[in-house]
Amino acid sequence: MTLPQCHHILQRRIATPLGPLTAARSAAGLSGLWFDGQKHHPGPLAVPQDDGRDPVLSAAAAALAAYFGGRPVELPPLDPAGTAFQRQVWQALLQIAPGRCASYGGLAERLGRAQAARALGAAVGRNPISILIPCHRVVGASGALTGYAGGLARKQALLRLEQGAA
Known part of the structure; x- marks a missing residue:
């Protein structure tokens, strides 16, 4: 999509x-x-550049600065476009605490859709709000790092940062 x-x-x-x-x-x-x-990047956006005063984009920049600085993150209002299932998955990702991981299957079970682990994985991969909706916290059933739209090296770096070993 x-x-x-x-x-x-x-x-x-x-x-x-x-x-x-x-x-x-x-x-x-x-x-x-x-x-x-990044995989699923929409490409150049045909919308104006912010002049630095937009409150939502400023809040996103502040949230990222806090995240990378190891401080608590205050999320801006989020409005990712997607199907009802994708939005349900992305909402579930927000419940995974920093420094913790969840498996695709475990997340599917939590959503009451144990048989939908593959569909859940596709929804995780389509997350349009990197880092702040933490799709990097989802791993394979064995704990192995699996795909990340921003690249596995970034996923590893984000998880190390959250575990205090950056």
Whole structure:
């Protein structure tokens, strides 16, 4: 599923220790946060660049600064576009505490959809708000690191950061 470009109304580039991100917002909140070259990146957005004063994009930048600084994160309003199932999965990801991991199968069971681990995995991979909706905290049943749209090296770095070993 490709996100409709019209969902996004404004964008900003945000520098992070793991590379720059493009942040996008909708009328209701943060709608996207992608690393350059990330799988499922929507490509160039046909919306204006923020002048640095937008409160949602400023809150996203502050949340990322807190995250990478090891401080508590206050999330901006989130508005990821997706199917009802995808939004349910992304909401479940928000319940995985920093420094903890969940398996695809375990997450599917928690959602009452034990047979939907593959569909859940696809929804996790389509998460449009990297880091702040923590899809990097989902691992294989054996605990093995599996795919991450931003790249496995970034996933490893994010998990190390959360475990205090960055």
